[in-house]
Amino acid sequence: MYKFSKINRKIIILIMIIGFILIFLDKTFFEKKNKNFLNSNIEKIKYEEKKNNPWTGLYISIFYFTSISLGSLFFLGIQNVSKSGWSVILHPIMEKVASFIPYGCFMIFIILLLNTINFIHMFHWMDSNLFDPNSVKYDKIIASKKLFLNIPFFLIRSIIYGFVCSFFYSKIKKISYSLDKTHSLNDYKKLNFISVIFIIFFSIISIFMAWDWIMSLNPHWFSTLFSWYVLSSYIVTGIGTVTIIAIYLNQKGFLPWFKKSHLHDLSKYLFSSSLLWSYLWFSQFLLYWYGNVPEEISYFLKREEMYNSIHFWMLIPNFIIPFLGLISSKNKANHKIVFTVSLILLIGHYIDIYNLIAPDVGIKFGISEIGSLLLIGGFFSYILFSNLEELNSASSTGNPFFQESKKYKYPYM
Template sequence: MYQFSRIKINKKIIIFLMIITVGFIIIFLDRIFNVKNNHKSWTVLYISIFYFTSISLGALFFLGIQNVSQSGWSVIIHPVMEKISSFIPYGGVMILIILLLNTMDIVHIFYWMNSNLYNPIFLEYDKIAASKRIFLNIPFFLIRSVIYVLGYSFFYLNIKNISRTLYISHSLNDYKKLYFRSIIFIIFFSVISIFMTWDWVMSLNPHWFSTLFSWYVLSSFIITGISTITITAIYLNKKGYFPLFSKSHLHDLSKYLFSSSLLWTYLWFSQFLLYWYGNIPEEVIYFIKREKIYNSIHFWMLIPNFIIPFFGLISSKNKSNYKIVFSISLVLLIGHYIDIYNLIAPDVNERFCIFEIIGSLLIIGGFFIYILYSNLNIKFNSSEGNPFFKESKNYKYPYM
């Protein structure tokens, strides 16, 4: 039976990374507990947690799509997708903690959680925020957030357990369970992710709304998920732990990267064009605010998120080049972090601060990588029990 080889990580690298991370944690915590910097530090921490959680959600969603479509080519990569999804429960709990700190008035990221906004006797009274109180109230908001985290965690653990059982049993009934559970997850994710992005991102500015927003953010989830899957698969293959991963599999992953980056760009342009054409003050404030704070960063981020992947992956030859695809995947991860930062930070009036961004990325990113490679370090299971395993193992892209 084919299995992942047990991954050995150089202890010196771990110690070196731990020293750097601990140093940043000390400085970062100093800023968190410094009253003047409290707001800004918690914001960039929230952005990093949301970003890495979105990567795991994107990977699990992509895995669900592969199961439901019964794609034969991707079966050997399924375990990698599951491992990347393993951060979902941890990221979800960390987001819930930050939300609770907001409700307790310790952290001030969500503007609408200020109770004075809803009382006309206060100068802070906000008529627009008050009109949305049926949806934007703390108890209902927390209940919804708990449902998101529990729901995503349940489907991740359930799909993982069924896959493990399938690996042992090679049973067609277990495969059918995986298939139908993936269908339910995709339906759940397609609906719940809309409300999740409204709550965790768009509600940061209750004066602004977008009908395309949830789909726009969902496309970013998919891109970062596929990029991380690609980087991990290439890394494991180059280290000799994932020998069945071939250029044919890489070519198909690259096609998904190419097409999903086009989807993101289409949604970006659709939102921008509608706002520009309509010129409604409540809508265009989204772009005006970002232009003033970050000098039109919403245009500059088209370079890593559209132009580089478009011209880098338009060639079929480039799609099967490990170095090119690996580099473009990294560029996309950086580009979509900028996108997530651009979605959240301006709505809490935060200016770009490279120190806090690096610190938060080291802390949460280090934890994400630790969870990922801790799971990869466990002797698990390929997807050998999947009836399409042999097809995936012998898969050859026809035009290569």
């Protein structure tokens, strides 16, 4: 049985404290530096953009770690629906990685709420003057989207996203726990059914979630592939985190049934999901490149100017390294290689999430972003490892495919 040691708890708490201090220092330094330099409208606009800086960094980190949990739960749902026998011993880990969902969705909602009351100014379209034809700020494009982009409906949708994801996480966890106790076929059927419903619901709400929480930051820009692109990022980071935790627990002796055959299959999912992300990245870029529509290519031009073509550089950790590292069947069963590639993918997809959000808010990577990553990452880790203490020898034993998973051997190994 895994034990979250006091030393590890203190280390994670220390990381969170350091993160909070960095955010506080950056915020204090910024206000002191800028309070006497608001002599023009341009300076005021820049001030408003920079004032979002600590909040934007927090938003990026919260969204990133929430996406990891959502991806893990989605991957678990796929395993349940497909009745995959090999992965049963990993189901509890997928559940634990998903345990951050309620916390992440709640924190995202708080930041969105602060935007609606004008405390933060990340979402440009929330300025009511943009919808007023008599105002000098009137924006015809944004005004045409008022039916969808209005504060009450926006908040209602966000509540639905958080509630639905948290509900399905709680329900799947509850049925899994009951299944381990009862070993009942009825409970297994319930688990299968609720997973089907979750996949259907999540496939729908993840589309609107990406539109609301990311794409609406720049309401002049749109992409028909965007939601699928973001969903693929969920899956990659979810599988990558499950892989890292499984290898870690196995090396510590807490997951003895996790063998090279399981690692090989997990690596295949990691490899294929990274290719899916790369395919969607290329598809979106290609459509915009040959279309050459100013409203669309502004997305790439802005990122090229602000971040020195970061949109292309992030292909290295998100596509090239995983492709070269995991294309070999032998490498897929090597825990050191898979662990390293998984870690690189997690870093690469943080850059991806940052690239999706930060340019449209007008910030650059700095101290507050590092602090936010440490603070939210520490909180995520604390929740995860606290939940991992629930792992024991009885985990997943009620699943009818447990013995198959325990004895699983990849045919060509």
